[in-house]
Amino acid sequence: MKPNPSNEQLRKTLSRLDTFSYYTDSNFRIPFTRVRFGLSPLIGLFPVIGDFAGLILSLYVLYEARKVGADGIVQRKMIRNMLIEFFGGLLPLVGDAFDALYKANTRNTELLRVYLKKELGEVPRTPFPWFTLLWLSLLLLVLSILIYRLIAG
Numbered sequence: 085m086k087p088n089p090s091n092e093q094l095r096k097t098l099s100r101l102d103t104f105s106y107y108t109d110s111n112f113r114i115p116f117t118r119v120r121f122g123l124s125p126l127i128g129l130f131p132v133i134g135d136f137a138g139l140i141l142s143l144y145v146l147y148e149a150r151k152v153g154a155d156g157i158v159q160r161k162m163i164r165n166m167l168i169e170f171f172g173g174l175l176p177l178v179g180d181a182f183d184a185l186y187k188a189n190t191r192n193t194e195l196l197r198v199y200l201k202k203e204l205g206e207v208p209r210t211p212f213p214w215f216t217l218l219w220l221s222l223l224l225l226v227l228s229i230l231i232y233r234l235i236a237g
Contacts, residue, residue: 087153094200097148101193108141109187121184128173128183135173138183142166145192158199162192 169188
């Protein structure tokens, strides 16, 4: 049977997960940059054991998602993110940087937020894809010029 938490419980869950994600993924900032990292990559500095501990910590987000009744698709995406961060963190030398940049807990919290908004009937607003429009327009322009040159000869 699927749990049916109240809106207040959902807000509290997301608030807890936002705090958890902040501390594990973005708590510290490298001075004079926009690069942020949290406790997860610091724990990951201990080879294998630290990465495994980070994976165990990440299970908290999955646990909360199960408590509020997230469907299997969302849970599988969360597990995928956790495994990507775990195996990426195992890579020698670059693993810790990968762990700091991938931010699985933040991704998983956002996955749950989008899922819950859809469940509550709130359609998440997606920004207009200006970059894609610009890129496709330029591609169309270049292709048009190439075709014109081929035809005009």
